[in-house]
Amino acid sequence: MTHYRAVKGTRDIFPEEVVIWQYLEGVVRRVASLYGFHEIRTPVFEYTDLFQRSIGATTDIVGKEMFTFQPDPRSRSITLRPEMTAGVMRAFLQKGMASSAPVHKLFYISDLFRKERPQAGRQRQFCQFGAELIGASSPPAVAEVISYMMHVFRDLGLKGLKLRINTLGDLEDRHRYREALKAYFSPYRDELDEPSRERLEKNPLRILDSKHPRVREIVAGAPLLTEYVRPEARAEFERVLGYLDERSIDFVEDPLLVRGLDYYCHTAFEVQCDELGAQDALGGGGRYDGLARELGSRQDLPAVGFAVGMERLLMAVEKQGLLSSLTALGPEVYVVLQDAALVDHALGLCGRLRDAGITAEMDLAGRSMKAQMREANKTGARHALFVGSEEVQKGVYGLKNLSSSSQESLDLEAILRQLGNH
């Protein structure tokens, strides 16, 4: 054990596991193209104020979880992105994408950074896939985004996920509700836990999803957001639910669901998975119509999006035993040499095979034949190709099928012809 370890909250992904990641990413990309979402990649860091402005200065993310630094004393502070939406919107506005088409559908698979204490399902560097639909946030647009997300889960074979959904109303609804909550909670002030007490002033909505037992009791009697959402907003929300029904997407309405980021309004949703332990949110999202203006856009840009934790997705898929058939493919041919003097010739053979599109490997450590055969077996190679002085002389090699153990002598042309067909 060296004393160099991966930094707290980060981890390495080795080849065996990379196979799983590639599979997940593949599904995400394939389904994205089904819906017409196009991939975007933005820088891993942004100017700090972008996040302060978009996510909200009072949120935990901005308050204590960002990796922030200054490249040098005179330059602007920059921050490792703690989420993707802000950066995507910034890129969108910077390029003026709004003027090239009214609606854009973007998706991403990107690494994010948050300085939290690591735990099951939570790391300091983690990956999310997500989508942002910018330019519309009508019920069909919201349904489109949720459908994409659920489609990915469905294609992976995930079962028993719980989609919780709620409407936060528009800014005015929220404002009125906020005041009502303040009025309701104030008498209980002394019974609230420390964090909830702080939120009472800054962001009372967040008290609603507290896990503190006593706070939950108090919350049970609190006025519901539903009562403050005006009929028009409610009607829109109903349309969203209608579309979900039509697409057979199961959901549960949850009036207590409030998402943590300031920019959400109207529809908000979250997907839970029991198999994940304490951090059971697989993903979440919602509408953020006000964000573009918040970031300086002169026009309103309605938008909806979501993000799903890839590590959590991987855990869920693993827990549900959905990865059994995933294994890395071994080479078509493992070249086995009888004597170290023949490396040059073997190397040449490997080259010919590879040029013909046939995967080929050989021993690079000068090991015995027995060791080479064991290695061939271990790599999962389908054939062993024997190279000895006799073979080299005649130009005919032994090609052994490693699963049937049958072997035949063939010249290079015949080998290429036989293996090239697959």
Add this chain to the structure above:
RNA sequence: GUGAUUGUAGCUCAGUUGGUUAGAGCGCCAGGUUGUGGCCCUGGAGGUCGGGGGUUCGAGUCCCCUCAUUCACCCCA
């Protein structure tokens, strides 16, 4: 940031009331006769017992500190 947990070979773990050269399984490497794998057999390499200090004739085993891990709170993906 708070609480708890664990820390012995690459991995999973044993290690007896503190007592001679710290063990197993798996993995790895090499052999099992003359140019050929999977099973099996034999042998081998590999450990500052997380680190530091203390108690003791003697500590992997007890005490303190420290670092790291894991889980939970908080929050979120």
